[in-house]
Amino acid sequence: MIALVDYGAGNLRSVQNALDTLEVESSIAVSPHELAGADAIIFPGVGAAAPAMAALRARGMDRALLDAIGRGTPFLGICLGLQLLFDRSDEDGAACLGVLAGTVERLSTKEKLPHVGWNTIDGVARHPVLDGLEGEAMYFTHSYVVVPKDRSLIAGQTTHGLPFVSAVAVDGMVGVQFHPERSGAAGLNLLQNFIEFANVAQADHSLS
């Protein structure tokens, strides 16, 4: 069962619709114990960091997310769900989960902001969830981007005037700045990769 983290914002519905199309079971997680039992977690999101963090903390979901990630539960963060993994967001000064070292900063570009529309992903790292992503166009809608301290986390880049980090990956944790649930066939492919990755991880876990 894939748990979708609900914190009152967001486009949970479109992610769940995509998972339904891929014929995988998912549930909306609103409490810590629903995350504790999940085989995999998708953390979607749109909107600002501070209200999202406040909503997570109010239900103890911040702690539950950190625990699940610590246990190695396969994790996919989307857009704000990627940004919240870092220490802090400049958008509203919010302290975030701090799973990854780094900040969230306004995209430094002379081009139009928000960065809305389809843009390509380059320099894609080898990771099962990101298989087939190199050169694909995906749908973005954001003005802020992650700036990881550890450059080795960077698993994909995109250019909007200047290059920015559009994917990070470390072990079972993947985060993407674009919206796979809104990126047509290429997006469904990434979600399918994540489902298979989670299945393999679960099988390994049962054997050990």
Added chain:
Amino acid sequence: MLLKRIIPCLDVAGGRVVKGTHFRQLRDQGDPVAMARTYSEQGADELVFLDIEAAPQERATLVDVVERTAREVFIPFTVGGGIREVDEIRTLLRAGADKVSIQTAAVQRPELITEAARLYGSQCIVVAIDAKRVSETDWRVYTHGGRQLTGLDAIGWAREAERRGAGEILLTSIDADGTRNGYDLALTRAVANAVQIPVIASGGAGHPKDLAAVLTEGRADAALAASIFHEGAFPIPDTKRYLREHGIPVR
């Protein structure tokens, strides 16, 4: 680099896609969900549903279309037409719309933009502007489906919409709409230069060359069209091939 977006627009009434001018002679064009799926498969970058009746009693039908589309279509889509309250915006977003477009109500009460952007984020608030030319460099805003003149100038209103938190501008030239003689390039360029947020050009597409012109000379970030796609003269793949051959980056 950021690609230029091609957006088919579906006019919806009573749960069907219709075509007609000025609410007369509406002709049935098909099931909105089926058409949305087809356009998505053909490579449309985004979709817009416009509720052309915008009758409150028909809202449930529209919400049903949005829910069914969201289950089958995995590209972004915007819903507009007669939206007046933040509650209506929430209902449509919850049903699965990615964005809503607001127009007349935003002119009457600009705080609606501010409130909606604060509640749901700028990324899902599109402000639609219908503009009509009054001189070489002056365009006025109309509301109520192009029937009512306001005192606003289109460029100033676009700036205010941006300042209040709009995420995108959907700009329709009333003069060009329905002519198939091309977009109003001067209007589109003037608005695109005046704001930082993306501008979607609408009204006047008759040939892929019109889309090419508005995406280059007109400086639009996206081009919206209806009849050239619905009637099959220039399907999306052909249109995109044309744009690609003319050096315009598309998906």
